Structure formats: C-alpha cells, structure tokens
Amino acid sequence: MIREFSLKNAIGNTWNLNDLESFLTEPDGLGFEYDVDYQQIGNIFIKLQDDMKQKEPSGQIKFATYEKYREFCLFIQHKPLVMEYITPAGNFLMDVSIDKLEKSELETGGLFCNIKLLGLSTFYKIVRAENDGSMVAGKIYPYSYNYRYSDYSQGAVEFDCDSVLESAVKLTILGPCTNPSWTHYLNGVVASVGKVNCTIKDGNRLIVDNTKIPFEIAEYDSTGTFVQNLYQNSDFSTDRFVTLGFGSNKISFAHEGENAISLIAEGKIIYESV
Structure with a gap:
C-alpha cells in the first residue's frame, strides 16, 4: 500500500492529491522535532522546556494543466484546511495552512509546483x-x-x-x-x-x-x-x-x-x- 494524501477545506470539499491531474510527490516534513532547553547544575542537566516544533509538511504537486492549478488555488481559499494522510497503519489528520505554493511554467508532464504547509496541529x-x-x-x-x-x-x-x-x-x-x-x-x-x-x-x-x-x-x-x-x-x-x-x-x-x-x-x- 502506498501513502496517500488529500486536503479537506472549510466548506467540506475534498481534494485528492493522488489524482494523475494533481499528484503530490516527494512528501517531506512528516516526522517530528523537539525544542528542548536544559539548565546545567554541576554534572546534571535539568530540562526546562520540552516543546514539539511546528510541523512543515512539503512536497511537489504535478498539475496536468493551468486550469487544474487554478482550481486548486480556489479550493484552498476556503480555510481552515485539514490534511488526511493514509498509511498502512491507518488514516490520520493534521490541521494545516498553506505557507507557500509555487507556480511553474507548463512543460512536458505538466506544471511542477512546490508546496509548503504549516501544521496547526500534530497528527x-x-x-x-x-x-x-x-x-x-x-x-x-x-x-x-x-x-x-x-x-x-x-x-x-x-x-x-x-x-x-x-x-x-x-x-x-x-x-x-x-x-x-x-x-x-x-x-x-x-x-x-x-x-x-x-x-x-x-x-x-x-x-x-x-x-x-x-x-x-x-x-x-x-x-x-x-x-x-x-x-x-x-x-x-x-x-x-x-x-x-x-x-x-x-x-x-x-x-x-x-x-x-x-x-x-x-x-x-x-x-x-x-
């Protein structure tokens, strides 16, 4: 089973990111990192802060046409957004916002557009x-x-x-x-x-x-x-x-x-x- 992604917007519509007309590739930023501060007392380190850093999922969407890219832009205007991540272990959600969506020129295979999300929650x-x-x-x-x-x-x-x-x-x-x-x-x-x-x-x-x-x-x-x-x-x-x-x-x-x-x-x- 391959990993699958989709987005749901505030008016209840779902965008399939596994569709050949708008396919998400090179997913990244799905792990986690902590921001930890310690105070040293002699040879002992006391933890002062232990917070999870904000997730930044990213990837590249291959849009088949300019029209498909524009449809996606209209879709993500309806905020907030929820990303669904389907894995062999189950289906998981993350509240997200769009931090960046690039637009490329149409070439053989479509428009290859980098996207970066900001996690408003963890999974x-x-x-x-x-x-x-x-x-x-x-x-x-x-x-x-x-x-x-x-x-x-x-x-x-x-x-x-x-x-x-x-x-x-x-x-x-x-x-x-x-x-x-x-x-x-x-x-x-x-x-x-x-x-x-x-x-x-x-x-x-x-x-x-x-x-x-x-x-x-x-x-x-x-x-x-x-x-x-x-x-x-x-x-x-x-x-x-x-x-x-x-x-x-x-x-x-x-x-x-x-x-x-x-x-x-x-x-x-x-x-x-x-």
Whole structure:
C-alpha cells in the first residue's frame, strides 16, 4: 500500500492529491522535532522546556494543466484546511495552512509546483463512542475510521488509546438530563471527574469540549444551533474536561433525573508522527 494524501477545506470539499491531474510527490516534513532547553547544575542537566516544533509538511504537486492549478488555488481559499494522510497503519489528520505554493511554467508532464504547509496541529485521529442508555452493549465507531463493537456498562463508554500524548475529548450529553456528571478512569484508576449544574431539555444537548481552543461548555439544540454558554454552571471543584491517557480509558456518566442518560464521546488521539 502506498501513502496517500488529500486536503479537506472549510466548506467540506475534498481534494485528492493522488489524482494523475494533481499528484503530490516527494512528501517531506512528516516526522517530528523537539525544542528542548536544559539548565546545567554541576554534572546534571535539568530540562526546562520540552516543546514539539511546528510541523512543515512539503512536497511537489504535478498539475496536468493551468486550469487544474487554478482550481486548486480556489479550493484552498476556503480555510481552515485539514490534511488526511493514509498509511498502512491507518488514516490520520493534521490541521494545516498553506505557507507557500509555487507556480511553474507548463512543460512536458505538466506544471511542477512546490508546496509548503504549516501544521496547526500534530497528527491525530478521531474515535467516536456512544451509548444511548438503553443497552449494555454500546457501539464504538470512528468519526472516520476503525469500526468495532464492545460491551459497556449502561451510561459508560470506553477507548483504548495507543499514544502517550495527552488527547482531548468532546463529550455530548443528550437531553433530557439534570445536573449531569462523569468520571474518567485510566487503566482502572480515577483520573478526573466533572459535573455541570444544569437542566437540558429533550432534544437539546450539553457539549463539554477541550478538543478546540477556547474550551467549551455549552448547550446546543438538535440542529447544532448554540443555545447558551454553561461554563459558569460547571462545578469548579471538579476537573470538568476529560483527557485520554495511554491504555484503557472508561468514562461513566450519571445525572439526577430518572431517565437513562444518553451520550456521545469523541476522542482526539494525537501522535508525534505516524
């Protein structure tokens, strides 16, 4: 299996970079590098800073015609962009912006145009789990990828995380619910808890999301329309936001209402390189 690349723009269109009319060659900048500072104390070095440097994926796109080049330029105007990288190990995403796109003259074989991207994130994949509260067996299936079934307790979901990097989670708790709360277990040990003091009516949903900046605790209706900010209603004695760790992650949910609670969790598992 060869590596494949594509871009998705802000209006949901996808550009295939493996097409013969716009083929990406010589991909580079897919690894990682850290910016590390140390302080020396005698013969010992103390780490002061350890940050991953921004990724700069690059390559050369062979456009078949000037018209294809112009189509691509119009496509990338709709920002932000997401690069999908398909490998034998799976499908991975990276939020990117275009740093540079060169334009060559048409020659035999097409236009050979160098491109440089800037990573607005590192590599990640989105996994999705849900439990409607009416069954012991909950489904796990990806936002995009690996589809599997697993057994859960009612009101709980589970993820296996294969990365040591802290990975954020978007929680969606469906109404009706009253004062929902949750507990995150990492390898069987309580890692965090959260609670929001609110009442979500039937058809609406509570979103608790640290996969984006700024973090969000808010109510939305069934169409995805924002209803109200509930950050101030959260229990500040709790952690509120969930971060997946390496190994087995279980998130159990409860609320103070009588009905079974329904929920969706989307984990954003991040990687240094893939």
